Amino acid sequence: MDWGTLQEVLGGVNKHSTSIGKIWLTVLFIFRIMILVVAAERVWGDEQQDFVCNTLQPGCRNVCYDHFFPISHIRLWALQLIFVSTPALLVAMHVAYTRHERKRQLKNSDKIDIEQLKNEKIHIRGPLWWTYTSSIFFRLIFEAVFMYVFYYMYDGYQMPRLVKCDAWPCPNIVDCFVSRPTEKTTFTIFMLAVSGICMVLNLAELCYLVIKICMKEPRKTT
């Protein structure tokens, strides 16, 4: 999986984020994407090959694996990371649109300074504030939804060592053994903890933005 493209896109958004947003992005890249790519993918690499069932019945192992792992943890995490990063693209699009409008205005008034326009810092105010806040809100929703999906699909966050399977064509209840359950549980809990940290950061950022706008309002009215 090529995460470099995502890094390029989100790197651009980073410039217009708050400090908490920048911390969130760092945590996302180092503690989630990097761990996923460098470590977790290898742990889950042989999950079907080394899923062993105590039976000689052909096909039984396949259906049992499919029954207990409808979607692998790795793919689920990859989807989670993509969904959680996507709202930031809304912000990037809004910033690009604002820049485009500014450029058009400058062109009309015959004062073109492209370098200044490029380096101009766009403050999080007005419509951009709404876009930014709603992107954080959606991020929170996506994180929570995926954490629940994990919990629902795998009955908690622990990987069992032994699963009992009686899906057809298995002739009876068959013992199947999962590969590396302890290591998988370790990484599941690690990713869960980092998701939690990201949610806390998003909440903090949301509070910060709301407080900032509330403090600006009285000043405007006085």
Add this chain to the structure above:
Amino acid sequence: MGEWSFLGDFLEKVHKHSTVVGKVWLTVLFIFRMLVLGTAAESSWGDEQSDFMCDTQQPGCENVCYDKAFPISHVRFWVLQIIFVSTPSLVYMGHAMHTVRMEEKRRMKEAEMEARENKNGGDTYYQQKCSAVEKAETKLSGWDEAGGQIILRGSLLNTYVYSILIRTAMEVAFIVGQYVLYGIFLETLYICQRAPCPHPVNCYVSRPTEKNVFIVFMLAVAVLSLFLSLAELYHLGWKKAKERCSRSYKGSPGAAPGRLESAPQAERAQMYTPPPDFNQCLSSPNGKFISPFSNKVASQQNTANFATERVHGQEDAAGEGPFVKASYAESPEVASECAAPAFPESYFSEKRRFSKASRASSKARSDDLSV
């Protein structure tokens, strides 16, 4: 190594703003840990489960025995170790970038003020003082314009020291953790008794000698990194102690007038105190502020701390928190950089009367901030 680029890019930035020992530590991290892990260790551990053989035909026995023998693979353990050991440096980097941003904002403010000054043209005295104040802040906030480097001072230095301390703690924790999990060497034979294995079963680890070589190598590099972190702490601590000694040595001669004459630069620093703080010192009738220069550092510290608190109260109201701290710490440099403009004589003489008080407080601040 491409997979490590996420972390690598961040650490490159840290590399720019570290001390010499810090740079050596980062190089060791990049080359002897990340590179070795990514290229050699990964392929050595590649077949760790597929070639983990148990002397049994019981289905599932190999799986459970492998899981019992290796709750977490060495490679993943080292990946977590590298990430956790690098994280404190990222926190320091965040603080450094924050400092840079504050510095840029301050410079923009200074430029605005100068533009305003040129427009107004009035009350040049106050404007000069303010611009001198800004210059002092620029010099003392820890940002070197010429080199584009961050100078370790004040809170930034504290963050750096804490990051090294946490890094050391993490390093020790992971080394101990590795010993607790696996001991030092891997045995070829692992005897496993776990359901569904019907009896104790002989299991054979794949490539134990090659793995042992890498385990010893990574352990040695971890110990080396630990040693480098401790050396960096010692170096920073030694510098701080040296500076503290030299400051207390400069502070020891007692005669007040002598102090006034020998350290006009310190006084000039006082001239950059914004009026509210200065008035605060003026208004305090407390005899403590005018205590003679004794060699009793403790009593000086007490009076200084008292003054500091009062000044801080004013500072927070004025919104110029960082400035006073910084200027008092580095008063000689401030003076040399900001050539004092023509101050009215009366102001200077007034300052002389109360220089003792402010010097007492400056002592405390210099201790707070010296490296």
